[in-house]
Every structure is written in C-alpha cells, then in structure tokens.
Amino acid sequence: MVLLVALLLVLSVTVDRVLRSRTEGQLEQRLLDRVAVAQALADQVSAQDLVDRIGGEGVSVRLTTGDGEVLTAGPQAAAPSPSATPGGPAPKPGPAAPDRVRRSGDVYSVERRLPVGELVLTTDAGGLRQTLSQVRVVLALSSLGVLVLAALLVGLLTGRLLRPLDTMTTTARSIAAGDRGRRLRPDPPDTELGRMAGAFDDMLDAVEGAEGRARAAEARVRDFVLEAAHELRTPLAGVQASAEALLLGHPGREERERLLAGVVRESQRAGRLADDLLLMARIDRGVELERGPVDLRLLAEDVAATATRRPGAAVSVGSAHGPSVVEADADRVTQVLTNLVDNARRATGPDGRVRLEVGPGGRVVVADDGPGVPAADRERIFERLVRLDAARSRDRGGAGLGLPIARGLARAHGGDLRLLDTGTGAAFELTLP
Known part of the structure; x- marks a missing residue:
C-alpha cells in the first residue's frame, strides 16, 4: 500500500506538470500563429478587417495604427498595450523583431510591429488554471478511490492466498500432537503455495516412513535381544544344571564324565552363539575386510x-x-x-x-x-x-x-x-x- 501511494503521487505530479506544460505551450503557440497570420494579411486587408480576422477564441487583439487610432477585438479589448506609453504618441513602425511571448500573471501577450501599426495579442490563462485545479481534484479523488479499492482487494486476496499457510500451521500442530496421517493435499497444486504444500506433504510422507522404519527397527532389535537372551539362557542353564549335579551329588565316574562333557558342549555352544552375535554387530557397524x-x-x-x-x-x-x-x-x-x-x-x-x-x-x-x-x-x-x-x-x-x-x-x-x-x-x- 505504501508503494501504491508513492506511485499515485508520482503519477499525479507527473500528469499535472505535463498537462500544464502542454496547455501553456499551446496558448503560446496560438498567439504566435495569430501573429504569423496578421503579418501575412497586413498588406492585403484593412486594419479593422485584420483585427476582426485574428481576434476571438480567447485571443484579444489591440492594433495601434500609425495615426494613433486604436482598434481592438476579443474579450480583453479594453486592456492597455503592454508597451504603450499613456498619453504619448503611438510608436512608429519599425523593422520586425523576433516574436516573444511574455507572461504577466495569468496573461500571455505578444507584440509585433506591422506596416499598419503595432499589434498586441493577449490571452488569459485563468480558465486554464481552473481546468488544472479541477484535474487535480479529480486525480486526488480517483487516487483516494483507488487506494480504498486496493486496500479491500489486498485484504481479500492476501487472506485467500495465504489461507494455505494457516492450513499448514494447523496441520503441523496436529502432526506434532500425534496425528501423523494429516496431509495438506493442495488444490490447485500448480501455484507457488500449492507446490510448497505438496513438498510439505512429501516431506511428511518421508518422515512418517522413516518413523515407521525406526519403530520397526527398534522392534526388531528388541526381539533380537529377547531371542539372543533366550538362546544364551538354554546352554547356560545346561551348564548350571551339570555343575550343580557335580557339586551337590556324588555321581559315579561315567556319570561325572557325562556331566563334564555336557558342560563343555553347552559352553562351546554358548561361545559360538556369542561369537555369532559379535560378528553380526561388527557387520552392522561395518566389518573390516582384508x-x-x-x-x-x-x-x-x-x-x-x-x-x-x-x-x-x-x-x-x-x-x-x-x-x-x-x-x-x-x-x-x-x-x-x-x-x-x-x-x-x-x-x-x-x-x-x-x-x-x-x-x-x-x-x-x-x-x-x-x-x-x-x-x-x-x-x-x-x-x-x-x-x-x-x-x-x-x-x-x-x-x-x-x-x-x-x-x-x-x-x-x-x-x-x-x-x-x-x-x-x-x-x-x-x-x-
């Protein structure tokens, strides 16, 4: 919204300056065009006819002839000549000087010496100022309306576009609370947020799969430990029984040799099982090979x-x-x-x-x-x-x-x-x- 305000300000200032410059240029060009027409008609028509032809449409004409007669036309006909001296004689015609538009307040004027006398053209830019003021008011009201509409649209669109983020937040909290099966399933999936939500679902699938594999591995390790303990307990129980029979009883020679052979056999079996378990552990860790x-x-x-x-x-x-x-x-x-x-x-x-x-x-x-x-x-x-x-x-x-x-x-x-x-x-x- 701040960026939009800045853009509207720049647009308004630019439009105002460009419009004022163009309109002022058009006013000056109109005066210069009338001067060119007057110069072309000076030797062909009478002084009064010349004044009537180039006057009007917001341009006032004042022609002071060589004998002092003043001819006027247009809305500012009564305005004095910018270069006239009150009470003095009329200036004599001289060589043509370059046309230059002068400005005094809202009045634009240009003078030109013609064979019939001194020509003064004037126009008032007051109407232009009023038009520019109205344009400024229209621009201000339009900008304000655009800002209000933009604020409403930004609020609605932002809420709609960012709604998946709220859904992601809610889903993430549900998953953290234990609901591992929740997914976003974006619709449509081809937007930026849709692709992000799809990637979030893929990540959840991978995490859930890894968690399941970890639990399965933990269960396998637990079962393995239980089975290994059970396997070791059997030969150890045989060794213990044979040893107790030797210590507590008084077996004969043959029975004693049988019990001792059982102790050796069961201890060898327990040793082989322990070696196998150690080898499996080395394989899991990364056995060294020669x-x-x-x-x-x-x-x-x-x-x-x-x-x-x-x-x-x-x-x-x-x-x-x-x-x-x-x-x-x-x-x-x-x-x-x-x-x-x-x-x-x-x-x-x-x-x-x-x-x-x-x-x-x-x-x-x-x-x-x-x-x-x-x-x-x-x-x-x-x-x-x-x-x-x-x-x-x-x-x-x-x-x-x-x-x-x-x-x-x-x-x-x-x-x-x-x-x-x-x-x-x-x-x-x-x-x-």
Missing part, C-alpha cells in the same frame, strides 16, 4: 573337502569355464560358503547331496536336494534368529544366524546372497564383485 585375490574354485573345493570329512550329505564341486578370481577376504568368503554348505547338509540329511557350482564373474551357487524353502519364507530366512522349524533341535538347527551372517558378509564385499527359485531343493547364489 581383501586380496581369491580363486573361488579353489576355495569351494577346500570347503567341500572339509565338509566331506564329517559325516552327512555328500558335497561335490562343479565349475564353468572362465575366470573365477575376485578381490575379496578369503576367510570371510570361506565362512559364507561353510555356512551355506552346513545349512544344506542339515536340510538334506545324511543321504542327501550338496553341490557347489562356481561360475565366472564371482558367482557361486550352493544347491541341495532337500525339501526346499516355502515361497512365503524366502526372505524371512535371512532375518536374525529365524528358524523355519522352531520345534526342531537347536543342536541340529542352529541359532538362526548363519544366513543373516552370510548375507551380511556378502553385502559387506559389495555383493549379495539370495535364494534362487529352482523348484526342487534350495539353491543359494553368492555374487561377489
């Missing part, structure tokens, strides 16, 4: 040879033509393949078959002829402490950390571990860059 050239074909043969020396399913190795050397941590890759082979042997039983296929480009597939994995559990088996058969023996089934550790180590290398859809048995594909 990379070097690794021949996956030789590594698979070593893993198969080690597994064959233990009772269980037969393990064989096959390879396709092409290079199988990658930059990786040999110990960690061996751990991944060992976990996959152990899982396959447990799934197939003593009469099953496990095969390692080494392909080019850092690809190893560990396949078995066991019962396979249900489609609904293809991704769940990579979660921590998940066993498909919760009722089976933990000694045989493990704690459910083998596959999560294997996938974590594969991704730490920049690769991945996934379950292939083969139709029969289970086939895990390890890819390394």
Whole structure:
C-alpha cells in the first residue's frame, strides 16, 4: 500500500506538470500563429478587417495604427498595450523583431510591429488554471478511490492466498500432537503455495516412513535381544544344571564324565552363539575386510573337502569355464560358503547331496536336494534368529544366524546372497564383485 501511494503521487505530479506544460505551450503557440497570420494579411486587408480576422477564441487583439487610432477585438479589448506609453504618441513602425511571448500573471501577450501599426495579442490563462485545479481534484479523488479499492482487494486476496499457510500451521500442530496421517493435499497444486504444500506433504510422507522404519527397527532389535537372551539362557542353564549335579551329588565316574562333557558342549555352544552375535554387530557397524585375490574354485573345493570329512550329505564341486578370481577376504568368503554348505547338509540329511557350482564373474551357487524353502519364507530366512522349524533341535538347527551372517558378509564385499527359485531343493547364489 505504501508503494501504491508513492506511485499515485508520482503519477499525479507527473500528469499535472505535463498537462500544464502542454496547455501553456499551446496558448503560446496560438498567439504566435495569430501573429504569423496578421503579418501575412497586413498588406492585403484593412486594419479593422485584420483585427476582426485574428481576434476571438480567447485571443484579444489591440492594433495601434500609425495615426494613433486604436482598434481592438476579443474579450480583453479594453486592456492597455503592454508597451504603450499613456498619453504619448503611438510608436512608429519599425523593422520586425523576433516574436516573444511574455507572461504577466495569468496573461500571455505578444507584440509585433506591422506596416499598419503595432499589434498586441493577449490571452488569459485563468480558465486554464481552473481546468488544472479541477484535474487535480479529480486525480486526488480517483487516487483516494483507488487506494480504498486496493486496500479491500489486498485484504481479500492476501487472506485467500495465504489461507494455505494457516492450513499448514494447523496441520503441523496436529502432526506434532500425534496425528501423523494429516496431509495438506493442495488444490490447485500448480501455484507457488500449492507446490510448497505438496513438498510439505512429501516431506511428511518421508518422515512418517522413516518413523515407521525406526519403530520397526527398534522392534526388531528388541526381539533380537529377547531371542539372543533366550538362546544364551538354554546352554547356560545346561551348564548350571551339570555343575550343580557335580557339586551337590556324588555321581559315579561315567556319570561325572557325562556331566563334564555336557558342560563343555553347552559352553562351546554358548561361545559360538556369542561369537555369532559379535560378528553380526561388527557387520552392522561395518566389518573390516582384508581383501586380496581369491580363486573361488579353489576355495569351494577346500570347503567341500572339509565338509566331506564329517559325516552327512555328500558335497561335490562343479565349475564353468572362465575366470573365477575376485578381490575379496578369503576367510570371510570361506565362512559364507561353510555356512551355506552346513545349512544344506542339515536340510538334506545324511543321504542327501550338496553341490557347489562356481561360475565366472564371482558367482557361486550352493544347491541341495532337500525339501526346499516355502515361497512365503524366502526372505524371512535371512532375518536374525529365524528358524523355519522352531520345534526342531537347536543342536541340529542352529541359532538362526548363519544366513543373516552370510548375507551380511556378502553385502559387506559389495555383493549379495539370495535364494534362487529352482523348484526342487534350495539353491543359494553368492555374487561377489
């Protein structure tokens, strides 16, 4: 509104000055045009006819002839000549001088010596002053009306345009109070505020998604801690029971050796579980790898040879033509393949078959002829402490950390571990860059 007031003031002053300058220039030009007409007619018509022709339309004429006769015409005919000397003789005609309009108050005049005498033309600018005053009043009233109308329109338009900001404020407070599902959904969405409201909705979706993921991660961590505590409690309870039986009872030699063997077995199981939990923590934090050239074909043969020396399913190795050397941590890759082979042997039983296929480009597939994995559990088996058969023996089934550790180590290398859809048995594909 301040800017609009300044603009209207500048406009009014400019219009007033330009209009006054143009009208005054037109008055002066009219007098000069009448002088030119009089000069052209001086030798062709009589003095009285000359005065009658150039007088009128607001221009007064006063012609003083050489013999002292004064001829007048127009509204100011009785006005004295600006250059006449009262009571003195009439000036004699002389050479023509440059025409110059003189101003005295509101009266504009111009003199010209003609062969018939001295010609004086005058006009009054009083009407012009009144017209300019009326124009100023009209400009002032119009500007005031424009300001009032602008104030009303600015108030209405500002309220309408900024209403989404009030909606955003209300929505933000509702979300802060716990209503995470509130959204702006601007209409129309293609305005500046509409695009800002759309970006606000996108941000809320991202924040709500991040909050949901954080809560899910917190729930997974809580479940993981509970499962880990439960897994550790079982071997510790076995160690405690065996130790109490040794201390409180008087078992024979065979019973004592059995109890001691149970203590060792359960403590080893608790130690393996603790090592797996520590390894999972290192993987989450970023496990350090000692990379070097690794021949996956030789590594698979070593893993198969080690597994064959233990009772269980037969393990064989096959390879396709092409290079199988990658930059990786040999110990960690061996751990991944060992976990996959152990899982396959447990799934197939003593009469099953496990095969390692080494392909080019850092690809190893560990396949078995066991019962396979249900489609609904293809991704769940990579979660921590998940066993498909919760009722089976933990000694045989493990704690459910083998596959999560294997996938974590594969991704730490920049690769991945996934379950292939083969139709029969289970086939895990390890890819390394």
